[in-house]
Amino acid sequence: MRHDHVITSKQLSRSDIETVLDRAAEIRDDPTAVADRHAGALLGLLFFEPSTRTKMSFETAMKRLGGDVVDMGSVESSSVKKGETLADTVRVIEGYADALVLRHPKQGAATMASEFVDVPLLNAGDGAGQHPTQTLLDLYTIRENAGLEDLTIGIMGDLKYGRTVHSLAYALSNFDAHQHFISPESLRLPREVVYDLHQEQERAQVREHEALEEILPSLDVLYVTRIQRERFPDETEYQKIAGEYQIDVDTLEAASDDLTVMHPLPRVDEIAPEVDETEHAAYFEQAHNGVPVRMALLDLLLSDDEGETDE
Amino acid sequence: MSDDDHELRVSKIRSGTVIDHVPGGQALNVLAILGIDGSKGEEISVGMNVPSDRLARKDIVKVEGRELSQDEVDVLSLIAPDATINIVRDYDVVEKHRVDRPEVVEGVLSCPNAGCISTGDEPVSSTFDVFDDAVRCSYCGTIVREEIASLIDT
Ligand SMILES: [Zn+2]
Numbered sequence A: 001m002r003h004d005h006v007i008t009s010k011q012l013s014r015s016d017i018e019t020v021l022d023r024a025a026e027i028r029d030d031p032t033a034v035a036d037r038h039a040g041a042l043l044g045l046l047f048f049e050p051s052t053r054t055k056m057s058f059e060t061a062m063k064r065l066g067g068d069v070v071d072m073g074s075v076e077s078s079s080v081k082k083g084e085t086l087a088d089t090v091r092v093i094e095g096y097a098d099a100l101v102l103r104h105p106k107q108g109a110a111t112m113a114s115e116f117v118d119v120p121l122l123n124a125g126d127g128a129g130q131h132p133t134q135t136l137l138d139l140y141t142i143r144e145n146a147g148l149e150d151l152t153i154g155i156m157g158d159l160k161y162g163r164t165v166h167s168l169a170y171a172l173s174n175f176d177a178h179q180h181f182i183s184p185e186s187l188r189l190p191r192e193v194v195y196d197l198h199q200e201q202e203r204a205q206v207r208e209h210e211a212l213e214e215i216l217p218s219l220d221v222l223y224v225t226r227i228q229r230e231r232f233p234d235e236t237e238y239q240k241i242a243g244e245y246q247i248d249v250d251t252l253e254a255a256s257d258d259l260t261v262m263h264p265l266p267r268v269d270e271i272a273p274e275v276d277e278t279e280h281a282a283y284f285e286q287a288h289n290g291v292p293v294r295m296a297l298l299d300l301l302l303s304d305d306e307g308e309t310d311e
Numbered sequence B: 001m002s003d004d005d006h007e008l009r010v011s012k013i014r015s016g017t018v019i020d021h022v023p024g025g026q027a028l029n030v031l032a033i034l035g036i037d038g039s040k041g042e043e044i045s046v047g048m049n050v051p052s053d054r055l056a057r058k059d060i061v062k063v064e065g066r067e068l069s070q071d072e073v074d075v076l077s078l079i080a081p082d083a084t085i086n087i088v089r090d091y092d093v094v095e096k097h098r099v100d101r102p103e104v105v106e107g108v109l110s111c112p113n114a115g116c117i118s119t120g121d122e123p124v125s126s127t128f129d130v131f132d133d134a135v136r137c138s139y140c141g142t143i144v145r146e147e148i149a150s151l152i153d154t
Helices: A014-029 A052-064 A086-094 A109-114 A132-145 A163-175 A191-200 A235-245 A273-277 A283-305 B027-034 B070-078
Strands: A042-047 A068-071 A099-104 A121-126 A152-156 A178-182 A205-209 A221-224 A260-262 B016-023 B043-051 B057-064 B084-089 B092-098 B104-106 B127-130 B135-137
Touching: A014 A132, A014 A163, A014 A283, A042 A052, A042 A086, A052 A068, A052 A099, A052 A121, A052 A132, A052 A283, A086 A099, A086 A109, A099 A109, A099 A283, A109 A121, A121 A132, A132 A163, A132 A221, A132 A260, A132 A283, A152 A163, A163 A178, A163 A191, A191 A205, A260 A283, B016 B027, B016 B070, B027 B043, B027 B057, B027 B070
Parallel strands: A042 A068, A042 A099, A099 A121, A152 A178, A152 A221, A178 A205, A221 A260
Antiparallel strands: B016 B057, B016 B084, B043 B057, B084 B092, B104 B127, B127 B135
């Protein structure tokens, strides 16, 4: 890895991604080989908004590498409540830990925090911005189920506020994937993201749709995200829209038998429970993949830190 | 210079900087973007909506006693791309510059995205990458094409 910090998926090249995914595959095949690799190392967890799963996944990953975590606890009980800046918080916790994981409600928080610390900093979600470790586990799951070569993927739901979607879209453009974005008009991808995909990453092949039927039969992967009720001023408007972006066994009849259905979880009602029993469902596997992928990432970053070559 | 007659409407300065060919109505934004508000005792003259050959109406800003550097004035390209900068000593123009578009502007504009970390109480100044037709917050990625003047941090 060329990077000390993992802030956005935009910074990840195809070879960075492949390095992490390959390492994750090795670790998953033989977890005992790395069980003591980072004994004594400490990972600082700074979660300024709740995220039990992401936090537990990092905690599990670090402990499985033989290390441990220090946790600033909930925002309510910390000095943040007293008005301490994020810049100060990270500079203090940096002194306790070998690497930091940051989840923060403000966009750009991880970029800013990384300007103040020398230990590796991993962005675990910054507002509507980015979530690059989620992206890496998504890519791992895609590679396992459908392959990353010649991929046709549909990404559906709340594309406007969905940071996992923005992160994934950037990363996929390294792989010449055909990306189809399916959402109601009001929740389309931010124009900034579309701009980047078209301008900066010329190879991206991006299409936008309002209806899943238009594109479902050609998809290898359907990545579903939650449409948040609170984004809509009135409940009937939400009900009208949400229903069109929910999938069940009937919806999937039009899909290829090999379609992989993914979701960053938690889901509410956008994927019917009956889909869980089908061959399509990969979302629980996807969540579990978070551990080997984060182990791989931490291993690469902490090994750099211990003076190994970073070529 | 055919503009000379009109320029006389704004008093000549002895030494300092004359910023000419500012689009009509942008003079106060020019001062804001340069962080000049007269509080340090600078003598400032502003001519607004003066007839001009090159622009239908233009503004002129004269700052007595201060020679602005190229880096300082380049940020003007965001709102006054055609501005000319005349450095005056003893009533003579000794240097004439155009503004160049800088690659980055720092601490000048504030991000319009309320969810952006740079708008809070953190000890960082806003940073924007400058494109040909837009600016982009380097923290949250928000792109602004229109109304850049409205982002000027006053
Ligand atoms: Zn911003």
